[in-house]
Amino acid sequence: MNIEITNATYKVTGAGIDYVKGFISEVKRLNPNVNISAKWIVRNYKQEQLTIISSTPLEELTLPEGYYGNALGRIMFAEPMTEFEENMNGDFLNFNISESHLVGFVNDLREVNPNVEIGYGYDKEKGIGKIVSSIPLEKLNFPNGYHGGIGIDKDGYVGFLKDRVIDYKINYESDSMDSSKQFIEVTQRYFGNVSYEQQKKKENATIDEFGQINREGNTYDNQVVAEDVPIFEPPEETNVVVDSQPTKMTPEEELVEIARENRRFIIVQKERAMNDAQRDRNRAAIMAGLWILGTVAAIYFNDQEINTVLQNGLNSIYSWEALGQCLHELGPLTTLLFAGTGRFLAKFSKYSRKFIKARDAFNAAITLENDQTLGGNEDAKSR
Amino acid sequence: MLNQGEILTLSDNRKYSVVFTTKYKNIDYVYLIDQDDYTNTMFCKYDNNNGLEEVSDPNIIEALLKLFAQSQSNN
Numbered sequence: 073m074n075i076e077i078t079n080a081t082y083k084v085t086g087a088g089i090d091y092v093k094g095f096i097s098e099v100k101r102l103n104p105n106v107n108i109s110a111k112w113i114v115r116n117y118k119q120e121q122l123t124i125i126s127s128t129p130l131e132e133l134t135l136p137e138g139y140y141g142n143a144l145g146r147i148m149f150a151e152p153m154t155e156f157e158e159n160m161n162g163d164f165l166n167f168n169i170s171e172s173h174l175v176g177f178v179n180d181l182r183e184v185n186p187n188v189e190i191g192y193g194y195d196k197e198k199g200i201g202k203i204v205s206s207i208p209l210e211k212l213n214f215p216n217g218y219h220g221g222i223g224i225d226k227d228g229y230v231g232f233l234k235d236r237v238i239d240y241k242i243n244y245e246s247d248s249m250d251s252s253k254q255f256i257e258v259t260q261r262y263f264g265n266v267s268y269e270q271q272k273k274k275e276n277a278t279i280d281e282f283g284q285i286n287r288e289g290n291t292y293d294n295q296v297v298a299e300d301v302p303i304f305e306p307p308e309e310t311n312v313v314v315d316s317q318p319t320k321m322t323p324e325e326e327l328v329e330i331a332r333e334n335r336r337f338i339i340v341q342k343e344r345a346m347n348d349a350q351r352d353r354n355r356a357a358i359m360a361g362l363w364i365l366g367t368v369a370a371i372y373f374n375d376q377e378i379n380t381v382l383q384n385g386l387n388s389i390y391s392w393e394a395l396g397q398c399l400h401e402l403g404p405l406t407t408l409l410f411a412g413t414g415r416f417l418a419k420f421s422k423y424s425r426k427f428i429k430a431r432d433a434f435n436a437a438i439t440l441e442n443d444q445t446l447g448g449n450e451d452a453k454s455r
Numbered sequence: 456m457l458n459q460g461e462i463l464t465l466s467d468n469r470k471y472s473v474v475f476t477t478k479y480k481n482i483d484y485v486y487l488i489d490q491d492d493y494t495n496t497m498f499c500k501y502d503n504n505n506g507l508e509e510v511s512d513p514n515i516i517e518a519l520l521k522l523f524a525q526s527q528s529n530n
Contacts, residue, residue, distance in 0.1 A: 337499070337507040341464040342457070353490055354462055354472050361474030361488035364496060366527060369520045412493040424513035 080129040084110070092124065095143045098136035099126075106133055167200055167231040167268050169222075174201035174230055177222045180215035188212065192230075200268065201230045229268035363388065364412040371417070372430045378437045385409070410438050457485050457501060465507065469495070477522045484510065484519055 084092055092110050099108055107127035124130075135143065171194045178192045181203070189206040205212060209228055224230050345351040363385060370381040386406060417431035457463070461473045471487040474496075478484070482500055485507070489495035498519055499507040510516060 335467075335497070335509040337465040337467060337509075339463050339506055340466055340468075343462050343464075344460065345462060350462070354460065357472035357488050357490045357493070358459065358474050360493045361472065361486060361496060362527075364488070364493070365475060365486060365520070365523055369524045372517070372520055373524065408493045412488075412496055415494040416496060420511070420513045420516055424517075426517070427513055 080126045082124040082126070082130065084124060091140075091143075095136070095140045096124070098140050099130070099133060102134040102136060103128070167225075167229055169199065169201050169230055169232060171196065171201070173222070173232075177215070177230060178203060181212060184213040184215050203228045203230060225268050227268065231268070360409060360412065363409055364416060367409075367413045368416050368430070371413075371434055372426065374430075378433050382437055414438070456483055462490070463487065475523055475526070477519060477526070479515070479518055479522060486519070486523070 096108055096110060099106065108124065110124050126133075174192060174194055178190060182188075182190050185205075185207075190212075191204045192201060193204075194201045203209075203224060205228070209224060209226070212224075214223075222230060222232055345354045367381060367385050371378055414431070414434060417427055417434055421427040421431045457473050457476055459473050459476060463471045463473065465471060469492075470490045472490055473485055474488050475486040476483065483502065484498055485501050486498050487496065487507075498510040498516060500510055501507050510519070
């Protein structure tokens, strides 16, 4: 199945799913010919991002007034996600894969291709894996679920899809929120135009000899090679060293993977605020940071009911006159702070169930209905 | 060591305010917020030689959140 790539995609960070649903319904009503939907998108295998995809840039459409009138303000950073579109249309396989992922993928592949002999090899040093199959690779069925985010190039090298889409079921006819998520294929899982070898050639890398191939069903003992299994031999130019017995990812390996994602910075300049404008801006940022961190801590450690946390937070916001003055340029204050809090929680939810729980509780609480329940006199000024 | 209130221009050409600083297992940590984008915040490990490295380990983040919560209740 191919994902529909349109002209405009918008990252939603300031509004909940109910608000987005309502906004989309109104846009469709006012613009019957537009094709617009919302999806959860996992970008670069990181946290899900609620995204609006429209066949026409939103700014060119007739937009609703009133309740959804400031929707583009709430759809924080409402700007086309060209990077996402480029990724989807270009090379979008990340060929670094852990052995545990590869083995899991091979297991799933064997399940959905029961009459096919499938083998694999893994180079631990390079972190690359490759499969071989008794049928042409492009004819393999691909699994969904956890290992559904993996694809293969024309030679069988295995990689992660850089972007995948989880189709969030949005039921426009019903008032009830259908929270089921259904994983769908982003596009064909076999990528004839994406090649590990071409990538490596660009990097001037060499590929080692392809040694033993594991051909067994469920045993991965490298000593056992089913010589009598009649599957085709790998082509001689395919050279990946098969290593030892596959293992689950250890906590250390997981931390290594986490560390790869860490950004590193050099401090170019360190200074103190030198004038009133700088002082105001700095103070506003610090207070926003304290608010975000305090809210995250309160939600994460679960020592208060979440609506109480958010209500107390909102009350403190409205008393910050300096913040209000400074933030006119940046946008609606509550939207900014909620977005900051949401992003903090989402960032760490990849490796932590506690953060997943906190993130989900927060996301559920900040839907538009809750904003109205919590109340406040937000002086919302959109960007 | 960095201090709350300082403004850092980092190698991504963005200005960050130092919101909170602490020490955990003998390592200095800071919490920074982008002055122009409040969704861009991070805990970073800091030392004079290696600069700043963003922290993604959720166990360390939990410990730093605890230290933050304690510091707020002490104020």
